[in-house]
Amino acid sequence: MRKKLKDAVIVITGASSGIGRETALQLAKAGARLVLAARREDPLRSLQEECEQAGAQCLVVPTDVANEDEVSALATQAVQAFGRIDGWVNNAGVYALGSLEKTPIHVYRRLMDVNYFGVVHGTRAAAAQMKTQERGGVIVNVSSEASNVSVALASAYTASKHAVRGFSSAVRQELLDTAVRVSNVMPAGIDTPLFEHAANYTGKEAKAPEPVYSPEKVAGVILDMLVRPQAEIYVGATAPLFGAIRHVAPATFDRMMRKQAKSHLKEAPQAVTEGNLYHPVSHGTSVHGGYHGRSKQWVRRIAVVTTLGFGAYRLVRELRQYA
Ligand SMILES: NC(=O)c1ccc[n+]([C@@H]2O[C@H](COP(=O)([O-])OP(=O)(O)OC[C@H]3O[C@@H](n4cnc5c(N)ncnc54)[C@H](OP(=O)(O)O)[C@@H]3O)[C@@H](O)[C@H]2O)c1
Secondary structure, X not given: OHHHHOOOEEEEEOOOOHHHHHXXXXXXXXXXXXXXXXXXXXXXXXXXXXXXXXXXXXXXXXXXXXXXXXXXHHHHHHHHHHOOOOEEEEOOOOOEEEOOOOOOHHHHHHXXXXXXXXXXXXXXXXXXXXXXXXXXXXXXXXXXXXXXXXOOOEHHHHHHHHHHHHHHHHHHHHOOOOOEEEEEEEEOOEOOOHHHHOEXXXXXXXXXXXXXXXXXXXXXXXXHHHHOOOOEEEEOOHHHHHHHHHHHOHHHHHHHHHXXXXXXXXEEEOOOEOOOOOOOOOOOOOOOOOOOOOOOHHHHHHHHHHHHHHHHHHHHHHHHHHO
8 A cells, every 4th residue: 555655745844853754754665755844954854864765855845834935835846846746744733731821822823823824834735736736635634632622731732733623624625526635633642752842831841641652653644644545533542532531421521631631741840931832942853752652552551441441430420410
């Protein structure tokens, strides 16, 4: 199936670290031609070297996805270099942790500018080009389980990812009579530098919420979507599980997620930071964030079983209240 990616031209935003970086590496191995975008040029150049060593042709285009003109220029440069765009992965994203009162309003706006409008800019640029191509193309939007359920202390992020899901779904319907497909990928907590890059107004150091899955797993799903797109797909068991619990027991779900949010914070103090919202940071240029995504599978399983048990217990209690 992956053979279909040989020579395909794929644009990836947010390729300088984490999921985007791993996606580029897997695509390079599959023989795709790559256009790598993010704001940090140095990590993009080192990624370009790695991809070229794997035999891939690569173009680096430093881009801020919040800027519509820069994203249009990214599409133009991709077509100038490779003649077409077969796949576009809208993966760039930023994170912010903080309560409603302590998170400044400009942070809410910036998360929409990057996480939501970045996807809108990319989707418009990609669709315009793909519609001109006989074989169309595939747009993969990386949202989050936070596009389906809510994450306490991350209301700005949750809202931006809900927006991505709604937008992707509406555009997918609109493009049904073309050869352009839109896929929405919704990962659970992933072991990437996202949390060390994050804006933080909690006073405590952030970490990936348990259970943590690997960026390799997400990248594999993105490659699958590029070959055989599905409307929506979760990565990590907690994403659909949380959705199911919210559906049957919304009040229980709210209390559960409030507890779950604590697994997002370490005890170590952290000064207020805007993280990488407005300017990229020099740290966190690798695929992994050091939360041991894959190696602690047993922790994940225990966490899932505990969460499920707790959810079921609260659900029964809640149903009894209304019986
Ligand atoms: N890690 C998780 O638990 C998780 C879970 C669900 C969904 N996701 C989503 O997965 C995507 C990738 O995140 P990640 O986990 O791999 O974290 P990451 O390592 O921090 O990657 C984010 C990428 O986005 C880029 N970026 C940030 N702001 C940008 C901007 N304005 N313009 C262009 N690029 C920008 C960053 O590079 P520069 O700073 O160089 O621009 C970086 O390459 C995000 O959309 C995130 O919301 C992550």
